[in-house]
Amino acid sequence: MRCSCFGGPSVDKKRGSAAETLHGIDGDLLQDVNHISYNELRSATDNFHSSNKIGRGGFGDVYKGTLRSGIQVAVKTLSAQSKQGSRSTNIRLDWGRRSAISLGIARGLAFLHEELVPHIVHRDIKASNILLDKDLNPKIGDFGLAKLFPDNITHISTRIAGTTGYLAPEYALGGQLTMKADVYSFGVLILEIISGRNSTKPSWGGTDKLLLEWAWELHEEGRPLELVDPEMGEFPEEEVIRYIKVAFFCTQSAANRRPLTSQVVAMLSKQIRLNDKLLTAPGFFRDSDSASGGRSSMKKSSTNSTSYQMSSVPVTITEVTPR
Known part of the structure; x- marks a missing residue:
């Protein structure tokens, strides 16, 4: 299983601005992109526990997590078996x-x-x-x-x-x-x-x-x-x-x-x-x-x-x- 990750502001506000804690975006403008290991992502999401699941994308589920540094992240699991475009159609939206x-x-x-x-x-x-x-x-x-x-x-x-x-x-x-x-x-x-x-x-x-x-x-x-x-x-x-x-x-x-x-x-x-x-x-x-x-x-x-x-x-x- 492969993962992609997008980070948000650190929980510890003393660590700096959001600009210093963004991951995985546009290498042309962010020179020091951090690479996060799969094991760290697994730990951050409690082994992709269902309680941390926040959504489903076309290519896999999305989980919330917190890295060791305190940075909050959303992690998408990229699965070859995922069915692109699956939808829940039972919700009526007034x-x-x-x-x-x-x-x-x-x-x-x-x-x-x-x-x-x-x-x-x-x-x-x-x-x-x-x-x-x-x-x-x-x-x-x-x-x-x-x-x-x-x-x-x-x-x-x-x-x-x-x-x-x-x-x-x-x-x-x-x-x-x-x-x-x-x-x-x-x-x-x-x-x-x-x-x-x-x-x-x-x-x-x-x-x-x-x-x-x-x-x-x-x-x-x-x-x-x-x-x-x-x-x-x-x-x-x-x-x-x-x-x-x-x-x-x-x-x-x-x-x-x-x-x-x-x-x-x-x-x-x-x-x-x-x-x-x-x-x-x-x-x-x-x-x-x-x-x-x-x-x-x-x-x-x-x-x-x-x-x-x-x-x-x-x-x-x-x-x-x-x-």
């Missing part, structure tokens, strides 16, 4: 649970983006990377693509990595990574939570539209609540509409028009009136191969200069296929 999950994820991102030093960009925020505990509290998982983001830089130029359907335009088009790329992915995730639909499947609204594209169309036509999952039951209409608008603010085509994650938390948690007059069409990507049956290239939408399309056939797409 609006109270869905809104709490959305807010919890936003708070987790705000912690990564603004409280940890150096800051962390996750790069793969999506539904399958959100773990729910027994009380349905969300935990952000799978930091395999995460990047450290020191205060003295504005962006990182890097090859594209992540998952189709969640990629911000500036990142997918030019490899310009900022924390606003995570904000974009989170906006798409909000729409998935509200609708109960898959953002990458191009068949919403009876057309080949992506979820984000269809949701924006409903918004412009004054029919935003048609997006809501019919299995959700009763819900507060004004609050759901506010969450949908927050999703659009998060997915604005221009990164500088998207809010900070701390602002997203405020927009979701407080009953404030959002100025949706500031909204412009979101940036989105669509796989036009499935609709046209042919090869197409990355291009701007002809109907809106701030919307984009991207084919699934460029070479770089091998780095962003869903995992």
